[in-house]
Structures are given as C-alpha cells and as structure tokens.
Amino acid sequence: MEIYLVRHTTPDVPKGTCYGQSDLPLAMGYQKDLAQTQSLLPEKLGAVYSSPLLRCKTLAWELEGEINFDARLKELNFGDWELKKWEDIPKEQLNPWMESYVELAPPKGESYLQLAERVKAFWNELLEKELDTVAIISHGGVIRALLSIILDLDLKNSFKLQIDYGSVSQVSINQKQITIQYINKV
Numbered sequence: 001m002e003i004y005l006v007r008h009t010t011p012d013v014p015k016g017t018c019y020g021q022s023d024l025p026l027a028m029g030y031q032k033d034l035a036q037t038q039s040l041l042p043e044k045l046g047a048v049y050s051s052p053l054l055r056c057k058t059l060a061w062e063l064e065g066e067i068n069f070d071a072r073l074k075e076l077n078f079g080d081w082e083l084k085k086w087e088d089i090p091k092e093q094l095n096p097w098m099e100s101y102v103e104l105a106p107p108k109g110e111s112y113l114q115l116a117e118r119v120k121a122f123w124n125e126l127l128e129k130e131l132d133t134v135a136i137i138s139h140g141g142v143i144r145a146l147l148s149i150i151l152d153l154d155l156k157n158s159f160k161l162q163i164d165y166g167s168v169s170q171v172s173i174n175q176k177q178i179t180i181q182y183i184n185k186v
C-alpha cells in the first residue's frame with residue numbers, strides 16, 4: 001500500500017491566528033496551490049481520506065478516487081482559543097500549555113495526546129484495508145502525529161518535523177513492513 005500524507009494548502013487567515021478546527025476557506029489564488037500539490041500525487045487513487053474541514057475538502061474534491069471524510073483527521077481542537085490571536089491568549093493559560101501540550105488541553109479543547117489517540121484509531125483501521133494507493137488529506141498536527149506513530153517517536157519531538165502547506169509525505173507498506181519514502185515534498 002502506498003500512502004500519501006498531504007497537508008492542505010495555504011488557508012485564508014491572518015498571521016498569528018490559532019485556528020485548529022475552525023472551518024477556514026483556502027487563500028485567494030488557491031487553484032495554483034492545489035495544482036502544485038496535485039502534481040505530487042498519482043493521478044488515480046484507490047481511496048482518499050480527508051478531514052471534513054473545508055481547507056482539506058477543497059483538495060479532496062479535485063482528486064480521482066473514492067472520498068471518505070473522517071472527523072478523526074481534523075486538526076487539534078483549540079476550544080476557547082479558536083480564532084484568537086496567539087498574543088491575545090491569556091499567558092497564564094498559554095504558557096503551561098506551551099510547556100506540556102502533549103498532555104494539557106486548551107480550555108474546552110483537546111490535548112495532543114487525545115488527537116494522537118483518534119489518529120491512531122484511524123490508522124489501525126486503514127492498515128486493515130486492502131488498498132493500493134491512498135491519499136490522506138489533513139493538517140500539520142495530524143500528519144506529525146501519524147509520522148510519530150509510524151516512527152515510534154515521542155509526540156513532544158514531532159514538531160521537529162517540518163510539514164509545510166501543500167506538502168506530501170509518502171509511506172509504503174509492504175507485508176507489514178512500513179517505510180517512510182520522504183517527508184515534506186513541495
């Protein structure tokens with residue numbers, strides 16, 4: 001099975017905004033970005049799994065393959081911080097979270113560990129399926145969590161992996177042997 005992990009292209013949001021599960025559209029001129037990302041993917045895909053958020057859906061709709069929207073592929077739920085400027089989040093909330101975002105959740109949101117658990121459940125189900133070529137259209141946090149699961153990497157180290165907007169990372173699975181072919185191709 002060949003699995004392409006795709007981060008959505010640039011969203012339409014002012015710099016410095018916390019936007020985890022907020023449903024943003026893509027930035028103006030997004031068609032060019034979509035075409036670039038699409039050029040990194042095979043033309044025919046056995047299946048496309050996508051986050052149901054618009055910034056991922058817009059690319060999924062362009063791809064040739066059966067589309068499945070799965071809420072487990074959404075970005076971290078930032079709760080009360082959604083659409084706030086990072087600099088406007090009270091420091092007494094933000095600082096402890098910055099130190100321990102793996103275990104701590106923003107108010108009314110979820111921790112990175114909770115995200116990784118739902119992503120792992122999705123991943124284990126996918127591995128049971130007999131598919132040839134799969135694209136997963138998702139978010140920076142989700143893709144890093146997936147790569148951490150594959151590499152057995154501590155989640156707190158996953159932000160050392162650069163995952164750009166519109167990037168593709170490829171994973172091959174051959175008789176249960178998992179190999180990462182590349183990370184963050186743009």
Ligand SMILES: Cc1cc2ncn([C@H]3O[C@H](COP(=O)(O)O)[C@@H](O)[C@H]3O)c2cc1C
Pocket residue numbers: 007008017018019020075076101112115138139140141142
């Ligand atoms: C633990 C964690 C810490 C983060 N800090 C910022 N973001 C990021 O998450 C969102 C980006 O996702 P997208 O790929 O949809 O652009 C933004 O709010 C960004 O600040 C984080 C995400 C996670 C999981």
